[in-house]
Amino acid sequence: MRQLFEGADPAVSGAAAPGGAIPEGPLAAIYAGTLDCVHCGLCLSSCPTYRETGRELSSPRGRVHLMRAVAEGRIEFGATLAEEAYLCLGCRACETACPSGVRFGRLLEETRAAVEHAGLRRGFARRLERFALRRVIPNRRRLRLAVDALAWLQRLRLDRAALAWLPRRLAAPLALAPRVPPRAARRPLPWRTRPVMDLAVASQSDVMRTHRASVPKPPRGRVLLFTGCVMSELFGDVHHATARVLAANGFEVVVPHSQVCCGALQAHAGDAAFARELLRINLEAFAGARADAIVVNSAGCGAALREAGDWLPGEGDALARRIRDPLELLDEVGLRPPAGSMHARACYDDPCHLVHGQRIREAPRRVLRNVPGLELVEHEDPTSCCGAAGIYNLTHPEMSDAILERKLRTLAAADPDLILSGNPGCLMQLRAGSRRLGLRAEVLHPMTVLDRAYRNQES
Amino acid sequence: MPVASDDTPAAAVGPPPPAPALAADAQRALRAVAGEAGLQEHAPIDVDGVSLAFTVEPPDADAVGPVLRVLAEHGLPALVRGGGSRLGLGNPPIGARLLLSTRALSGITELDVADGVLCARAGTPLRTLHDALEDSVWELPLDPPASHATLGGVLATAAVGPRHGGFGRPRDIVLGLDVTLGDGLRARCGGRVVKNVTGYDLAKLHIGGFGAFGVLLSAWLRLRPRPACVRVLSASLGDGPERWERGLAAARLPSARAAALIDPALAAALEPSRPASAGWLLLMELAGDEAAVARDARLLGTACEAAAAPRPGTRPSDGLVGLVASEASPGALGRLRALQGETFGPVGLRFRLAVLPDRLGAVSERLERAAAELLVFPASGVVFARVSLDLDADLSAVDRAWLAAREAARAGGGFAVLEAAPPWAKRARNVFGEAPATAPLLRTLKHRFDPAGILNPHRLP
Amino acid sequence: MTAPAGLLAALREIVGSERCLSRREELLPWECDGLTLHGSLPSAVVLPRDTHEVARIVRACRRFDTPFVPRGAGTGLSGGAIALDGGVVIECAKLDRILAIDGANRLAVVQPGVVNAALSQAVRPHGLFYAPDPSSQMACTIGGNVAENAGGPHTLKYGTTTNHVLALELVLPDGERLRLGSATGWSPGVDLVGVVVGSEGTVGIVTEVTVRLTPLPEATETLLVLFADVVSACRAVGAVITSGLVPAAMEIVDRRTIDAVEASVYAAGLPRDAGAVLLVELDGPAEALPPQIERIRALCAVEGARVQRARDDAERERFWRARKGAFGAMGRLAPDLYVHDAVVPRSRLPEVLARVGEICDRHRLRLSNVFHAGDGNLHPNISFDRRDADELARVVAAGREILEACVAVGGVISGEHGIGTEKRDFMGLVFSADDLEAQHRLRAAFDPDGVCNPGKILPTPRFCVEANPKARGYDHVPL
Structure with missing residues (x-):
């Protein structure tokens, strides 16, 4: 037996003072971050890949241990850590469990960036991924073309045929893809949606009319809506719903048109440089408009933008402070309860990047409990990942499926009519999973449910 | 005239077997380590048909080791005796040549009122312990039948009384033990504190170990607050x-x-x-x-x-x-406690069963069919079943009852132990039932702790 | 040390290559457990999925003369789950099924990899819970709890793991399977279950555990008692215990710990102005609790303390999450933490705590205290940085002095963390050579060849404490 690390490595031998000699090497930048871990292990049971594999190696504590070992030069920066860095979902459930405040998501992004930098990840799949993330997703025109193509495939039912003969890695995206909404639903939002007058004074039948009526002073304020990339194309209806619900709650909703993709997917894939470029564009897009908050209805984008300070300290921090999840905002200002109702039994499944990334857990539940008729039931383990994790379900289909299955089992046990989750990746994953397992529940964004409740009052 | 130990009826049939004599050199050696008064010859005491006419009584804890070494040297297996109230438990001590009494190892060595713990020597009668705590805020959570039973005997047999529902098992209240092993090695385990994982939990081996692994010298016990x-x-x-x-x-x-x-x-x-x-x-x-x-x-x-x-x-x-x-x-409650330890007449049987609480109905039905009288502690699933035999009953009658008890226990998801029976029946049967799968391991343990096999021979399965 | 090639082939044949790791960088995460002070790289890690695989793995290791060590979540704090001498780690985390829940008889049968908190959650619909609740219960496994005889805050009333294990299935060091005990909780003869619980994985590998479940209390009250300092809190604890009350838990958290926890995700709104907080939990019939609260209020008032009550279950749970996250929260103070564990007679707590404080001051170390006061179970936590060799040496020296101070007043060197590698060379502080010989005999009866988690609990060579007093401490001969 020996004392751990003693003399094992030139970088730490001798009397290095705490925080003193910082090692050089691939992960030197995050070395200090790895020291936050005291190895207590409370993160283990929260980690989906640890729960699946039982491997310390595939746990947050194990991964931090490897990062530190690489930074200290005890082991080579090689395939093992590279694989683990990508086997990790980046769900950040470990951050919610971590008493000593290890910023795992940050460590992971840096590690992935280093993996890319060191060329430890190669091959066709990686090139395809990078092409999609750099050239298609953030480019509105190309993304629209791609979605159009998908829509045609779906219309001609060619996607089903393709599933049969495509190799699994290529078939997976098709199987996961949601039904592309009709063009009408994909129409862009108006640049401005006017607020509805206080419902207390507006008669029920007035609501939709006042939606368009001009009100001289916004009663509750003005917000900017972040629309992102995939969200707009595949979940445009959620944006419309969000705008209507915010308007019904007295907000003027403005959509800055020069905004682009948030860069989260690229950063998670180790492409921090490109993510930083996107952030610069967004900083400019959101700088002009005066508003009380920037509303982001996609949890993944919200988490990324809230941590913009990590990419661009200073300016990024300022942007981050303005970011709000719509449910968080409604909880803060107090929801104007819909006069209509939404009779359903619903399970709210926390998107990782809302509950772990942004630490928002109770607000959505509080807001949803105010929807007349909606019965919110808790299922087991709502805060664990569904396996979507950005493009994880495409890169690691087996692990993703195993995690999804666990999630669906707990949801099925609660037998809901609705499954609610506020993130496009989760919506796609849960819809595909429910379809496969024959769950009867409809999978919706919470804003869609709120919107339906407001609209139900008309009929 | 053989003297019956308290719970064991004297064999009514047949003449008592002759008590073995002790060689003169062995007697000399024992007196040398236990003192002149430390070895007594007396009228034979019969324990399940084993007749014993000598008792060695070490004057203090330090003398136990030397006594055991003499016994090992002379190949003299001994039956350890405290108050004598539970000598009938376990298999007959076949091969035992004399008794080893812990009577001189008596008294409370420390009563810590602030911490609610007590240390007493193994030969201390339970009554003495209860008396000492009478005016205290603490009580001793042990209440087996027979208040003259000694602490050592109660722990060695893991005996419980009616209050075990509230008190728990003896293993749950012992904090530390001082023991002399079969080869004379004196070893303490545990300690005086109420929470302890320092080293192996050896105390568990001795509590309910029927004295097969060592002679208990003293024990630290955790007391309970006396209820208002x-x-x-x-x-x-x-x-x-x-x-x-x-x-x-x-x-x-x-x-x-x-x-x-x-x-x-x-x-x-x-x-x-x-x-x-x-x-x-x-x-x-x-x-x-x-x-x-x-x-x-x-x-x-x-x-x-x-x-x-x-x-x-x-x-x-x-x-x-x-x-x-x-x-x-x-x-x-006192009468209930006494009842728990009783057997009917000279040829009665007493079984102790432990079963799952929700199966007590099925268990009792089977036992009643075998004409057993039942005393049941439902929360713990402990059942005492007494069966009265005819005076001329033979082994087949015993086997019928024994089989019924074991089947009842199996139906209850537990086990049955034969606690009391006529000596001829106990000698013919294993009171623990069929040899358990743990038997080889127990033999190895016995060999490690009592290499000469001089402590309570033959007691365990 | 690398595993013999034949062994690796045999292990892969049993579990497949996915569940058998052998490359150095893959093995690294298993080099230590919750105690970062000691480390040793296993020669392989293998992950069985059933008892049969465990037995075959053990037999394969025996064939190639390689020691092995069972491991659960690796949250232990005494180095018990690290493999010395190039041993194989048998990782039981995926033996994680709850095999049966019997609500009527208040018991459950589980595999060793079931997480402690998950078990309590699963039996909650039956109105039951699994009482032992170590602070790591969110992650630690029942198998690990059995190995260490784990405790936790609520052991004050409910007892430790050994009081809640009814029966076990064990794979012996020769690969044979053996069932011990009975689901009834009683034993016909020798109590071998009691012997195995707390044996730190040195007598075999537990592959199935039958545990006792406890009814959820009808009512629970949690009090937060604010003291000027830790010592007066200890005196109040003594007064409560000798008054005949049996609270479910009595925990003391000092100022420095509160500061760390309140900065973490487990912040619970603990008062920042108190020198020490005593957390008292009472449970039982609703009628019985108000008079108990009044008695505690009166007893604590003697020490000038203020008593607050948790307003609701949510606040109560926050308090406990804060208490249980305390160890990890210390990571905010320094890169490393040494969590000590010792027990003293409860009445000696005030003097011992003063002494511990004095020792740490003298060694210029950052001490914080968060501990099970009702049991006299101390956890002096020392924050440090292992890269600072001088500080490391002071941590080790202070650790020894703390243990000596505890033993001097009749205490022992571990109450719930176990001995492992951490304290094996301190066993001589508590036990004589003969005492240790008896323990060695027990171990040898199960594992005559010393292949099952070797190098733990007992000093090796057996009497090195006597033979060479300088061999104590952490400055062992490196492997």
Whole structure:
């Protein structure tokens, strides 16, 4: 037996003072971050890949241990850590469990960036991924073309045929893809949606009319809506719903048109440089408009933008402070309860990047409990990942499926009519999973449910 | 005339086997280490047909090791004896040549009132310990039958009394032990503190180890706060199948320190004025805070409390509905304790079963078919079953009862042990049932701790 | 040390290559457990999925003369789950099924990899819970709890793991399977279950555990008692215990710990102005609790303390999450933490704590205290940085002095973390050579060849404490 690390490595031998000699090497930048871990292990049971594999190696504590070992030069920066860095979902459930405040998501992004930098990840799949993330997703025109193509495939039912003969890695995206909404639903939002007058004074039948009526002073304020990339194309209806619900709650909703993709997917894939470029564009897009908050209805984008300070300290921090999840905002200002109702039994499944990334857990539940008729039931383990994790379900289909299955089992046990989750990746994953397992529940964004409740009052 | 040990009936049939003599050099060697008075020759004492006419009594703990070394040297297996109340438990000590008495190892060595712990020597009678704590805020959580039983004997046999529901098992209250192993090695384990994982939990080997691994010298015990309020209640449960559910619900009340279900025949012995037609008797002791005891008494439907309407918001256990308990006659719990340790006459059998609580109905049905009288502790699933045999009964009669007890135990998901039987029956059968899968491991342990095989030979399975 | 090639082939044949790791960088995460002070790289890690595989793995290791060590979540704090001498780690985390829940008889049968908190959650619908609740219960496994005889805050009333294990299935060091004990909780003869619980994985590998479940209390009250300092809090604890009350838990958290926890995700709104906080939990019939609260209020008032009550279950749970996250929260103070564990007679707590404080001051170390006061179970936590060799040496020296101070007043060197590698060379502080010989005999009866988690609990060579007093401490001969 020996004392751990003693003399094992030139970088730490001798009397290095705490925080003193910082090692050089691939992960030197995050070395200090790895020291936050005291190895207590409370993160283990929260980690989906640890729960699946039982491997310390595939746990947050194990991964931090490897990062530190690489930074200290005890082991080579090689395939093992590279694989683990990508086997990790980046769900950040470990951050919610971590008493000593290890910023795992940050460590992971840096590690992935280093993996890319060191060329430890190669091959066709990686090139395809990078092409999609750099050239298609953030480019509105190309993304629209791609979605159009998908829509045609779906219309001609060619996607089903393709599933049969495509190799699994290529078939997976098709199987996961949601039904592309009709063009009408994909129409862009108006640049401005006017607020509805206080419902207390507006008669029920007035609501939709006042939606368009001009009100001289916004009663509750003005917000900017972040629309992102995939969200707009595949979940445009959620944006419309969000705008209507915010308007019904007295907000003027403005959509800055020069905004682009948030860069989260690229950063998670180790492409921090490109993510930083996107952030610069967004900083400019959101700088002009005066508003009380920037509303982001996609949890993944919200988490990324809230941590913009990590990419661009200073300016990024300022942007981050303005970011709000719509449910968080409604909880803060107090929801104007819909006069209509939404009779359903619903399970709210926390998107990782809302509950772990942004630490928002109770607000959505509080807001949803105010929807007349909606019965919110808790299922087991709502805060664990569904396996979507950005493009994880495409890169690691087996692990993703195993995690999804666990999630669906707990949801099925609660037998809901609705499954609610506020993130496009989760919506796609849960819809595909429910379809496969024959769950009867409809999978919706919470804003869609709120919107339906407001609209139900008309009929 | 052989002297019967307390719980063991003297063999009524056949002449007592001759008591083995002790060679003169062995006697000399023993006197050299135990003192002149440390070796006594006496009228033979019969333990399950093994007749013993010598007793070596080490004058203090330090002398136990040398005595054991002499015994090993001369190949003299010994039967360790405390108060003598449980010598009939376990398999007959075949091959034992003399008794080793712990009587001189007596007295409380430390009573720490601030921490609620006590250290006493193994030969201390339980009564002495209870007396010493009489005026204290603490009580000793041991109440097996026979108050002259010694601490060492109670621990070696893991004996429990009616209050084990509240007190727990002896293993749960022992903090540390001082033991001399078979080869004379003196070894302590555990300590005096209430929480301890420093090293192996060797105490568990000795508690319930039938003295096969070492001679207990002293023990640290964890005391319990003496309850502010104690009430003994009884109720009739009738003969219907619902008696099991009711009995279990009652026994699981938070303040139930003792709770026994007693069959009608035994109940008559316990409360002589009670008609046998009243069916099964539930005897309970509630102990704890005033408020907690009053609440549970109310749930048991005691006459005095039942007059008041049940308070809204209380949670009567469904199983208790319809029960009407009343204060039991004075001394009922003491009589219950005595009953637990009794056997009928010279050829009675007593079994101890441990089964799962929700299977007590099935278990008791099987036992009653074998004409057993039952004393049942529903919360812990412990059943004492007595079977009376004819004076001319032979081994086949014993086997029939033994088989019924084992089948009942199997149906109950537990096991049965033969606690008392005529010597000729015990010598012919293993009181623990078939040789367990653990037998090889136990033999290895025995060999490691008592290499010469001189301690309580043949006791374990 | 690398595993013999034949062994690796045999292990892969049993579990497949996915569940058998052998490359150095893959093995690294298993080099230590919750105690970062000691480390040793296993020669392989293998992950069985059933008892049969465990037995085959053990037999394969025996064939190639390689020691092995069972491991659960690796949250232990005494180095018990690290493989010395190039041993194989048998990782039991995926033996994680709850095999049966018997609500009527209040028991459950589980595999060793079931997480402690998950078990309590699963049996909650039956109105039951699994009482032992170590602070790591969110992650630690029942198998690990059995190995260490784990405790936790609520052991004050409910007892430790050994009081809640009814029966076990064990794979012996020769690969044979053996069932011990009975689901009834009673034993016909020798109590071998009691012997195995707390044996730190040195007598075999537990592959199935039958545990006792406890009814959820009808009512629970949690009090937060604010003291000027830790010592007066200890005195109040003594007064409560000798008054005959049996709270479910009595935990003391000092100022420095509160500061760390309140900065973490487990912040619970603990008062920042108190020198020490005593957390008292009472449970039982609702009628019984108000008088108990009044008694505690009166007893604590003697020490000038203020008593607050948790307003609701949510606040109560926050308090406990804060208490249980305390160890990890210390990571905010320094990169490393040494969590000590020792027990003293409860009445000696005030003097011992003063002494511990004095020792740490003298060694210029950052001490914080968060501990099970009702049991006299101390956890002096020392924050440090292992890269600072001088500080490391002071941590080790202070650790020894703390243990000596505890033993001097009749205490022992571990109450719930176990001995492992951490304290094996301190066993001589508590036990004589003969005492240790008896323990060695027990171990040898199960594992005559010393292949099952070797190098733990007992000093090796057996009497090195006597033979060479300088061999104590952490400055062992490196592997």
